[in-house]
Amino acid sequence: MRVSSNAFEEGGWIPKRYTGRGEDISPALHIEDIPNQTKSFIITLDDASHPIFPNYNHWIIWNIPVCSDIPESVPKGEVVSELSGAIQGIAYGRHCYRGPKPPLKTTHNYTFTIYALCDLIDLPAASTKKEVLKQASNLILDQASLTGKFQSHRNESEDAG
Incomplete structure (x- = not known):
């Protein structure tokens, strides 16, 4: 399985509009080579560079x-x-997408992960990533990730040249 986005390339800069410094909306994601037995997906977004957590x-x-x-x-x-009827749980975004928003001029890496499951998960919306992945552990057929980076005070016009 592979995941991509028309908003940014693997390892590239995540545009400001998809971050907590912009419109804070989720980017479109494209999934290829989905296993035939897939019945549902999970998506997570994690700050892989968070210094404390x-x-x-x-x-x-x-x-x-x-x-x-x-x-x-x-x-x-x-x-x-x-x-x-997809369910959004508890993360930094409570029942919603919350995009990158690292402090000051630090650059953080953010990873979108898509999990293909052979069934649905029966958990309440008050569930966390840890609880969801524990429940899904025997249902995961495949997974794919897309990582981008973001810096809060970066000038995006630098990319144009």
Whole structure:
């Protein structure tokens, strides 16, 4: 399985609009080579560079229906009707996407991970990433990640040249 985004490339800069310093909306994600037995997806977003809490979880959403394209700007809320009732749990974003927002001029790496599951997960929206992945551990068929970087006070116009 592979995941990509039209917003940024693997290892590239995450545009400000997808961060806590911009519009704070989730980027569109494209999934390829989905296992045939897949019944649902989980998506997590983690700050892989957090100095105190390694892999600090920013977003957890599960029971996403099988599709090759996750749309941009997943709405806030425990239940996402636009994604057939997918559930958003408790992370830095409580029942919503919360994008990168590192302090000062530090550059942090952020990893989106997609898990393909052979079933749905029956957990309340008050669940955390740890609880969701524990429940999903025997259901995971495959996973793929996309990592980007962000610096809060970076000038994006530098990319144009």
